[in-house]
Amino acid sequence: MDFQLPEEHQMVRNMARDFAEKELMPLATRHDREEHIDRSVFDKMAELGLWGLTIPEEYGGAGLDNQALTAVLIEINRACASTGVTLSVHNSLIGAPLTKHGTPEQKQTWLPKLATGEILGSYCLTEANAGSDAAAVQTQAVRDGDDFVLNGTKLWVTNGALAGVYIVYCRTNTEVSKAKGVTAFLVPRDTPGLSVGKHEMKAGIRGSSTTEIVLDNVRIPATNMLGALDRGFPLALETLDGGRIGIAAQSIGIGRACLEAAIKYAGEREQFGQPIGNFQAIQWKIADMSCRLDAAELLTYKAAWLRDQGLPCTREAASAKLMASTAANFSADECLQIHGGAGYTDDFHVERLFRDARITEIYEGASDIQRLVIARQLLA
Numbered sequence: 495m496d497f498q499l500p501e502e503h504q505m506v507r508n509m510a511r512d513f514a515e516k517e518l519m520p521l522a523t524r525h526d527r528e529e530h531i532d533r534s535v536f537d538k539m540a541e542l543g544l545w546g547l548t549i550p551e552e553y554g555g556a557g558l559d560n561q562a563l564t565a566v567l568i569e570i571n572r573a574c575a576s577t578g579v580t581l582s583v584h585n586s587l588i589g590a591p592l593t594k595h596g597t598p599e600q601k602q603t604w605l606p607k608l609a610t611g612e613i614l615g616s617y618c619l620t621e622a623n624a625g626s627d628a629a630a631v632q633t634q635a636v637r638d639g640d641d642f643v644l645n646g647t648k649l650w651v652t653n654g655a656l657a658g659v660y661i662v663y664c665r666t667n668t669e670v671s672k673a674k675g676v677t678a679f680l681v682p683r684d685t686p687g688l689s690v691g692k693h694e695m696k697a698g699i700r701g702s703s704t705t706e707i708v709l710d711n712v713r714i715p716a717t718n719m720l721g722a723l724d725r726g727f728p729l730a731l732e733t734l735d736g737g738r739i740g741i742a743a744q745s746i747g748i749g750r751a752c753l754e755a756a757i758k759y760a761g762e763r764e765q766f767g768q769p770i771g772n773f774q775a776i777q778w779k780i781a782d783m784s785c786r787l788d789a790a791e792l793l794t795y796k797a798a799w800l801r802d803q804g805l806p807c808t809r810e811a812a813s814a815k816l817m818a819s820t821a822a823n824f825s826a827d828e829c830l831q832i833h834g835g836a837g838y839t840d841d842f843h844v845e846r847l848f849r850d851a852r853i854t855e856i857y858e859g860a861s862d863i864q865r866l867v868i869a870r871q872l873l874a
C-alpha cells in the first residue's frame with residue numbers, strides 16, 4: 495500500500511496549489527460578494543488544462559484519473575469553493591458520462607470543447623418534485639419522428655448560466671416504474687426553447703452559477719440521446735458516484751482552509767496574556783479538525799482509486815461524501831468559534847468558509863441519502 499500520490503499526480507496537485515494560492519485565493523472574497531467568478535480564473539484554468547483534466551488525451555484533455563481530480567479539487571476548493579464546484583461538476587458530471595457513454599460523434603462534438611474550457615457543461619436532474627427522490631423527474635421527452643421534444647423545468651443546475659451543453663434527464667416512459675423510464679439527452683445551449691431561468695441567491699458558494707433551466711418545446715435529434723432509451727436513471731446515479739467523490743474533495747479543501755485559518759489565529763490572538771493556542775480547549779478543537787479531515791481524505795482517495803480501477807464504488811463514494819462534508823462543517827464551525835466575534839464578521843474569510851461548507855451536506859445527495867445508499871449496499 496502506497497500512501498504517496500504518484501509523481502504525475504503530485505506535479506498536477508502542486509501546479510493546482512500554486513495557482514490556487516497565488517491567483518485564486520485573492521479573488522475568492524470578490525467571487526462571493528459579486529456572485530460570479532472572474533473571467534481571468536476561467537482562462538487560467540484553461541491554460542493549466544484543468545477543464546479537461548479527466549477527458550481523454552485523444553479529445554484534447556489531460557487523460558488523468560479521479561485521484562488526480564481529487565488532488566486538484568482539494569487545492570482549488572481550499573482557495574475558492576465556488577470555483578471548485580464549477581470545476582467538479584464540469585469534469586465529473588459532464589466529461590465523465592460523456593466519455594463513458596457517448597457515441598463517437600457525441601464525443602467528437604463535445605469533448606474537445608469541454609476539454610479546453612471553450613464551453614462548460616451542466617447536469618440537469620433535479621426538479622421541484624424530484625430532489626432526493628430523483629427518479630420522480632417529470633420533464634418530458636416525447637419522440638417525434640427523428641427528434642425528441644423536451645418540456646419541463648430543471649432546478650439547482652450548477653453552471654446553469656455558464657454552460658454550452660446540458661445533460662438533461664427526462665421522462666420517456668410512464669408505463670414502467672419511475673426509475674426505468676428516464677433517458678439522458680445532450681442539449682446544446684443555443685437550442686431554441688432552452689432558457690436560463692431564476693438565478694438562485696445562495697448562502698454560500700455564491701460565485702458559482704445555480705439556476706433554473708427551462709425547456710419549452712426544445713427539439714433535439716434522437717442522436718443526442720446519451721446512453722440507452724429509458725436507462726438514464728442508472729446513468730445519472732453512476733455519474734453521481736463520481737460527482738460525490740468530487741464533493742468529498744471539495745469538503746476536504748474547505749475543511750483544510752478552516753484548519754489553516756484556525757491554526758493561524760490561535761497563534762496570533764492573545765487572551766489572558768498568551769496566544770489562545772496555548773489553551774487546551776483550542777488545541778483539542780484543532781486536533782479534532784485535523785483527524786476528521788485526514789480520515790475523510792483517506793476515504794475519498796480510496797473511493798477515487800476504486801473508480802479508477804473500474805471497481806464498484808457506490809458505497810465508498812457515499813461514505814467519502816458523508817464523512818468529508820461532516821468534517822468540513824465541523825471544521826468550519828470550530829474555526830469560527832476559535833475566531834469568536836471576529837469570525838462572525840466579514841473581516842475574516844472564515845464566515846465565507848462557514849457558508850460554503852454548508853452546501854456539501856446537501857447537494858449531490860443530502861447526507862441522509864448518503865446514509866440510505868450506504869445502508870442499502872450493506873443490507874442488500
Ligand code: CAA
Binds near residue numbers: 727
Ligand atoms: N450506479 C449505477 N446504477 C445504479 C446506482 C449506481 N450507483 N444506484 C442505483 N442504480 C440503479 C439500480 O440498480 C436500479 O437499476 P434497475 O432499474 O436496472 O433496477 C436503478 O438505478 C434505480 O435504483 P434505485 O432503485 O436504488 O432507485 P431509487 O429511486 O430508490 O433512488 C436514491 C435511489 C439513492 C434515493 C437516488 O434517487 C439518489 O441518489 N437521490 C439523491 C439525488 C441526488 O443526489 N441529486 C443530486 C443532483 S445534482 C446536484 O446536486 C446539483 C449539481 O449540479 C451539483
